[in-house]
């Protein structure tokens with residue numbers, strides 16, 4: 395396997411310094427001819443009855459715009475977001491629908507600082523998108539020290555899944571700090587906010603049916619677990635890059651450990667800022683007999699997990 399050498403340019407974006415746009419690329423086979431496409435959609439839940447359509451009608455008329463039924467979810471006051479945000483085709487059963495065309499007044503919620511808000515529900519749901527994509531939307535959350543190989547794995551994984559005709563999107567901590575999170579520094583509260591925002595965005599991607607690969611240090615267990623709690627059971631797959639600090643420091647591809655040791659970067663993870671390793675990751679990747687598997691092999695481990703758990707089919 396050939397690893398292309400990359401030149402990194404240090405930048406300061408908003409409050410963050412020393413971050414890089416990461417795009418490590420490995421020479422991998424070109425994606426196979428497997429193409430994404432449209433197909434007849436089987437009726438996937440009891441919603442058919444709800445909208446007064448038979449399964450056949452749903453199948454044949456799905457491409458025509460269905461009248462969207464805006465609905466709001468049960469009022470959950472004071473930030474009980476997990477109940478409000480629950481998605482999935484089987485979530486209709488316990489959810490009252492406020493049809494905006496009817497007489498009922500939608501129930502209002504207060505979520506954090508947002509008052510009088512309503513959850514709008516659409517007839518095209520996560521499972522419909524998954525059917526279209528022939529995969530299950532989920533979040534693969536890669537955590538580990540700087541230099542542990544998160545971005546490299548994310549990229550290898552993205553390529554490997556793409557080659558299998560699966561739709562992925564990478565949310566790399568470095569990259570997201572170039573835009574959405576440019577206002578965040580590396581102080582503890584800003585890191586927590588960085589993790590929270592990426593968790594929320596990842597959740598949207600998963601809801602879109604995409605296999606979302608989040609790769610960020612995410613040093614705090616509590617914040618990682620909070621992101622896990624945003625998703626349905628099983629849809630958050632934590633991958634721990636269990637690479638010892640001395641290995642990451644020896645790699646030091648951006649020279650940041652050197653700067654941190656010299657006291658030129660304060661609060662560097664693993665040096666003078668904490669990293670809390672996960673306790674119950676779905677996947678732990680570590681060295682075998684002092685050697686780390688190649689990024690492609692590591693990616694294959696994750697892909698096998700996804701395959702076995704049924705994420706690579708609808």
Ligand SMILES: Nc1ncnc2c1ncn2[C@@H]1O[C@H](COP(=O)(O)OS(=O)(=O)O)[C@@H](OP(=O)(O)O)[C@H]1O
Pocket residue numbers: 411412413414416539540541544545566567568571580584585586588589609610611612613648650659660661662663667
């Ligand atoms: N103080 C400090 N500590 C750790 N890392 C630092 C720091 N300052 C800059 N950088 C660079 O920023 C990248 C980490 O960004 P993340 O968003 O993944 O970090 S965090 O999850 O909010 O902790 C990280 O990228 P990776 O090496 O890819 O992990 C570093 O390049």
Ligand SMILES: Nc1ncnc2c1ncn2[C@@H]1O[C@H](COP(=O)(O)OP(=O)(O)O)[C@@H](O)[C@H]1O
Pocket residue numbers: 397418538539540541542543544545546547645647686687688689692
């Ligand atoms: N599986 C691996 N085996 C050996 N070296 C690796 C592996 N994965 C990544 N690397 C190297 O380690 C360094 C850090 O990788 P990177 O993906 O940038 O880590 P992170 O995103 O965690 O900071 C890079 O020089 C990369 O080429």
